[in-house]
Amino acid sequence: MASKQTLGLIAFIVFYALAPCLSAAEPLVGLWRLKGQELNGQRGDFEPLTLQVSETGGRYSFAFSVPLNDIYFVTLTYTLRLDGSEADIKDSGGQKIGTIAMTRSGTGQYTLVMKGVNRPDSRGSLTISADGKTLVSESDAAQGGRSMHSKQTFARD
Numbered sequence: 001m002a003s004k005q006t007l008g009l010i011a012f013i014v015f016y017a018l019a020p021c022l023s024a025a026e027p028l029v030g031l032w033r034l035k036g037q038e039l040n041g042q043r044g045d046f047e048p049l050t051l052q053v054s055e056t057g058g059r060y061s062f063a064f065s066v067p068l069n070d071i072y073f074v075t076l077t078y079t080l081r082l083d084g085s086e087a088d089i090k091d092s093g094g095q096k097i098g099t100i101a102m103t104r105s106g107t108g109q110y111t112l113v114m115k116g117v118n119r120p121d122s123r124g125s126l127t128i129s130a131d132g133k134t135l136v137s138e139s140d141a142a143q144g145g146r147s148m149h150s151k152q153t154f155a156r157d
Contacts, residue, residue: 026082027108027128028053028060032135032154039150051135051154060102082110089114108132114139120148132156 034049050072052063061079065072073092080087082104089098098116105111108128115121124139135154140147 026055026060027132028110028126028135029055031157033157034152035155036153037151040148050157089116102126112139 030053032051032053034046034051037044037046048067050065052061052065054061059079059081062077063074064076065074067073075092076089078087078089078100080100080102082102084101084103086099086101088096089100091097098114098119100112100114102110102112105125108130110126112124112126113121114124120141120143122139122141124137127136127138128134129136133156135156137152137154138150140149142148
Protein backbone atom coordinates (compact mmCIF):
# COMPACT_ATOMS: atom_id res chain seq x y z
CA MET A 1 0.00 0.00 0.00
CA ALA A 2 1.32 3.46 -0.90
CA SER A 3 2.26 5.87 1.86
CA LYS A 4 0.42 9.16 2.43
CA GLN A 5 3.53 11.01 1.22
CA THR A 6 3.59 9.02 -2.02
CA LEU A 7 -0.13 9.60 -2.61
CA GLY A 8 0.35 13.29 -1.88
CA LEU A 9 3.22 13.48 -4.37
CA ILE A 10 1.16 11.69 -7.04
CA ALA A 11 -1.80 14.05 -6.45
CA PHE A 12 0.58 17.04 -6.73
CA ILE A 13 2.06 15.78 -10.03
CA VAL A 14 -1.38 15.00 -11.51
CA PHE A 15 -2.73 18.42 -10.50
CA TYR A 16 0.15 20.29 -12.17
CA ALA A 17 0.01 18.07 -15.23
CA LEU A 18 -3.69 18.89 -15.65
CA ALA A 19 -3.43 22.57 -14.65
CA PRO A 20 -3.37 23.89 -18.25
CA CYS A 21 -6.60 22.00 -18.94
CA LEU A 22 -8.21 23.40 -15.80
CA SER A 23 -7.46 27.04 -16.55
CA ALA A 24 -10.39 29.42 -16.62
CA ALA A 25 -12.19 29.99 -19.88
CA GLU A 26 -11.60 33.25 -21.73
CA PRO A 27 -14.06 35.76 -20.19
CA LEU A 28 -15.32 36.74 -23.67
CA VAL A 29 -16.79 33.31 -24.35
CA GLY A 30 -20.56 33.19 -23.99
CA LEU A 31 -23.82 34.70 -25.14
CA TRP A 32 -24.23 38.48 -24.77
CA ARG A 33 -27.31 40.63 -25.39
CA LEU A 34 -27.19 44.36 -26.17
CA LYS A 35 -28.64 46.41 -23.30
CA GLY A 36 -27.65 49.94 -24.28
CA GLN A 37 -25.97 52.03 -26.95
CA GLU A 38 -24.45 55.52 -27.13
CA LEU A 39 -22.99 57.65 -29.90
CA ASN A 40 -20.81 60.57 -28.79
CA GLY A 41 -22.23 60.26 -25.28
CA GLN A 42 -25.88 60.38 -26.37
CA ARG A 43 -28.01 57.33 -25.57
CA GLY A 44 -29.91 56.11 -28.58
CA ASP A 45 -32.53 53.65 -29.59
CA PHE A 46 -31.29 50.25 -30.66
CA GLU A 47 -32.57 47.08 -32.21
CA PRO A 48 -32.13 43.79 -30.35
CA LEU A 49 -28.66 42.38 -30.96
CA THR A 50 -26.97 39.23 -29.71
CA LEU A 51 -23.26 38.45 -29.68
CA GLN A 52 -22.17 34.81 -29.41
CA VAL A 53 -18.46 34.23 -28.71
CA SER A 54 -17.08 30.70 -28.86
CA GLU A 55 -13.56 29.26 -28.75
CA THR A 56 -11.98 26.37 -30.61
CA GLY A 57 -8.26 25.69 -30.60
CA GLY A 58 -7.22 29.17 -29.52
CA ARG A 59 -9.40 30.88 -32.15
CA TYR A 60 -12.40 32.95 -31.09
CA SER A 61 -15.51 33.16 -33.25
CA PHE A 62 -17.76 36.20 -32.94
CA ALA A 63 -21.27 36.04 -34.42
CA PHE A 64 -23.59 39.05 -34.23
CA SER A 65 -27.26 38.29 -34.83
CA VAL A 66 -30.62 40.05 -34.87
CA PRO A 67 -34.09 38.52 -34.47
CA LEU A 68 -36.21 38.20 -37.60
CA ASN A 69 -39.63 36.61 -37.05
CA ASP A 70 -38.39 35.13 -33.74
CA ILE A 71 -35.38 33.50 -35.44
CA TYR A 72 -31.94 34.97 -34.85
CA PHE A 73 -30.31 35.86 -38.18
CA VAL A 74 -26.50 36.14 -38.18
CA THR A 75 -25.47 39.47 -39.71
CA LEU A 76 -21.72 39.65 -39.07
CA THR A 77 -18.99 37.14 -38.18
CA TYR A 78 -15.26 36.89 -37.67
CA THR A 79 -12.88 34.32 -36.23
CA LEU A 80 -9.55 35.43 -34.82
CA ARG A 81 -6.72 34.83 -32.43
CA LEU A 82 -6.11 37.28 -29.59
CA ASP A 83 -2.55 37.94 -30.78
CA GLY A 84 -3.12 40.99 -33.00
CA SER A 85 -3.17 39.10 -36.30
CA GLU A 86 -5.78 40.27 -38.82
CA ALA A 87 -8.92 38.28 -39.57
CA ASP A 88 -11.67 38.81 -42.12
CA ILE A 89 -14.99 40.32 -41.12
CA LYS A 90 -17.82 38.73 -43.11
CA ASP A 91 -21.40 39.81 -43.69
CA SER A 92 -24.45 37.53 -43.63
CA GLY A 93 -23.66 36.31 -47.15
CA GLY A 94 -20.11 35.32 -46.23
CA GLN A 95 -18.58 38.22 -48.17
CA LYS A 96 -15.52 39.93 -46.72
CA ILE A 97 -16.35 43.50 -45.70
CA GLY A 98 -13.23 44.32 -43.72
CA THR A 99 -10.64 43.10 -41.27
CA ILE A 100 -10.22 43.07 -37.51
CA ALA A 101 -7.22 42.53 -35.25
CA MET A 102 -7.67 41.98 -31.51
CA THR A 103 -5.22 41.66 -28.63
CA ARG A 104 -5.79 40.68 -25.02
CA SER A 105 -4.48 43.64 -23.01
CA GLY A 106 -5.30 42.41 -19.51
CA THR A 107 -7.75 40.27 -17.62
CA GLY A 108 -11.10 40.92 -19.26
CA GLN A 109 -9.61 43.68 -21.45
CA TYR A 110 -9.04 43.63 -25.20
CA THR A 111 -7.97 46.18 -27.81
CA LEU A 112 -9.01 46.04 -31.45
CA VAL A 113 -8.59 47.69 -34.83
CA MET A 114 -11.23 47.37 -37.57
CA LYS A 115 -10.69 48.33 -41.20
CA GLY A 116 -13.04 48.22 -44.16
CA VAL A 117 -13.47 49.51 -47.69
CA ASN A 118 -15.49 52.75 -47.77
CA ARG A 119 -15.57 52.78 -43.96
CA PRO A 120 -13.44 54.69 -41.51
CA ASP A 121 -10.83 52.67 -39.63
CA SER A 122 -11.76 52.37 -35.99
CA ARG A 123 -9.88 51.56 -32.83
CA GLY A 124 -11.62 50.21 -29.83
CA SER A 125 -11.71 48.16 -26.70
CA LEU A 126 -13.76 45.45 -25.06
CA THR A 127 -13.95 45.39 -21.27
CA ILE A 128 -15.62 42.72 -19.18
CA SER A 129 -16.76 43.66 -15.68
CA ALA A 130 -15.09 42.01 -12.68
CA ASP A 131 -18.20 39.89 -12.06
CA GLY A 132 -18.19 38.73 -15.71
CA LYS A 133 -21.77 39.84 -16.32
CA THR A 134 -21.25 42.96 -18.45
CA LEU A 135 -19.28 43.56 -21.65
CA VAL A 136 -18.63 47.13 -22.78
CA SER A 137 -17.50 47.75 -26.34
CA GLU A 138 -16.13 51.20 -27.15
CA SER A 139 -14.70 52.45 -30.42
CA ASP A 140 -13.44 55.66 -31.98
CA ALA A 141 -13.39 56.59 -35.65
CA ALA A 142 -13.07 59.74 -37.72
CA GLN A 143 -15.48 60.27 -40.59
CA GLY A 144 -15.75 63.39 -42.70
CA GLY A 145 -13.43 65.24 -40.34
CA ARG A 146 -15.63 64.42 -37.34
CA SER A 147 -14.63 62.16 -34.48
CA MET A 148 -17.17 59.58 -33.44
CA HIS A 149 -17.20 57.58 -30.21
CA SER A 150 -19.57 54.67 -29.86
CA LYS A 151 -20.31 52.59 -26.80
CA GLN A 152 -22.35 49.41 -26.56
CA THR A 153 -23.17 47.63 -23.31
CA PHE A 154 -23.99 43.92 -23.38
CA ALA A 155 -25.19 41.66 -20.56
CA ARG A 156 -24.29 37.98 -20.32
CA ASP A 157 -27.24 35.77 -21.06
